[in-house]
Amino acid sequence: MSTLKNTTQVNGDSSSSMVRATIVQASTVYNDTPKTIEKAEKLIAEAASNGSELVVFPEGFIGGYPRGFRFGIAVGVHNEEGRDEFRKYHASAIHVPGPEVDKLAELARKNNVYLVMGAIEKDGYTLYCTALFFSSEGRFLGKHRKVMPTSLERCIWGFGDGSTIPVYDTPIGKLGAAICWENRMPLYRTALYGKGVELYCAPTADGTKEWQSSMMHIAIEGGCFVLSACQFCLRKDFPKDADHLFTDYDVQHDETIVSQGGSVIISPLGKVLAGPNFESEGLITADLDLGDIARAKLYFDVVGHYSKPDIFNLTVNEHPKKPVTFVSKAVKAEDDSESREK
Template identity: 55%
Template sequence: MPGPATERIGAAAARHGIHLVIGVIERDRGTLYCTALTFGPDGGLLGKHRKLMPTGSERLVWGFGDGSTMPVHDTPIGRIGTVICWENYMPAMRMHMYSQGVQLYCAPTADPRDTWVASMQHIACEGRCFVLSANQFTRRSDYPADYPVDAEPDAVLSRGASVIVDPLGTVLAGPATGGPAILRAELDLGRIAEGKFDFDAVGHYSRPDVFELRVDQSPKRPVV
């Protein structure tokens, strides 16, 4: 990566003139990684994030990311960062993102529970950032016939619940659970500055005389 697949995705972003964050399965040699890619409106690949901690049985399939792929991208529409699924429950990971000045905090997930929406509201309020969480809506008919799930074709396997939240925790769009949907909201980055006047997790509320977080952003190569 990059390669033919990212070129096709980038071309789609360029065709529509959009910033695009998308989850993929990345293969590096013989190992698979759960990865999020960020593209600019010119179709260029701005960067990637490999999930640090595969969840549960994911560890049977996916490798572990390291600290070298936790970027926040400075773009004309704001500073974009991505944290994948249950990584969002890692307080140190969130603090690292806040320290990079993330404004558009993307949280792709497969967790459709009400508690996930509450977590996105908490993160938005904690980080004083906009949170955009995309979740999957799927029915049994979306999967191959030999997929090992005994359910009617119209049965909902994942209800979605994508959501957009503002820096004070107010839900601007969603959670969308009724079917496939595209959420839209106008985001005023001035709301971030407004919110940080009274709370800044990595600023005047951080108490560095008491707490300290060290982040190793170096790549961990098996052979040096």
């Protein structure tokens, strides 16, 4: 496992707080969640042994990002092979909370790290693309469900709502996440800025060069550290028998790169601290000087002195949206019997 590291030194500024952060750029073990968690355990331990206090994994690491999966879906067309492929994918997803969440919490505690883990969550038979948050004490802090799946993702994942847009105030900074192309949603970003996000995690499946421009913009716009984590996958990492469509790649060989990574860490001042890595699985590590947040916001504070609330305003609905709500009146059995006796 290769490691990219850039250590920033503080020049005698005792008011600055340094946080070492690591992005894990690695592939899921598809259709095998226990082995995926075993792989995560080794990677978390490796990052912690290098002094990292925060470890961020890619989108859908637990359960897998289904790149190229077609699930037999076309307009007005369905097939049995696609349904069975979804059955396997559903089986690889995890309940939140659940035993896998407990295991991840224990890994965070054992390695004394804050952990942000991309996972495919199942709630009944609906799946969600989710980011899970854990404290270094081994507590499950909560989750963010992707509010807007992209393109064909909408056929296999549900939509998150405003009840899971958290920013956690932790000893290492205020921690939040936007998943993949949520990062292109200005109002979603503004909601995170409004909650004071400082460590802006961007688990993604977008390994394009253009993605780097979005990450740079968000770091400068939000005056926050951006930690973008993307999987690096070869064709051999995917199931052999699945119906895939990799239109942009020559997938005749097992060693063909299918997801090229590009994980990167960027400071609030727009400095690339580590990455991007487009070449291999690996750990991308940097030391974050939290003093850079105040330095950046001297000139631009997107929800502060540069916000113009007399003209622009955002309202965020944080109430959970449930498809079925039961309203009932509880009546004690003894009250019924008393009524009948009268």
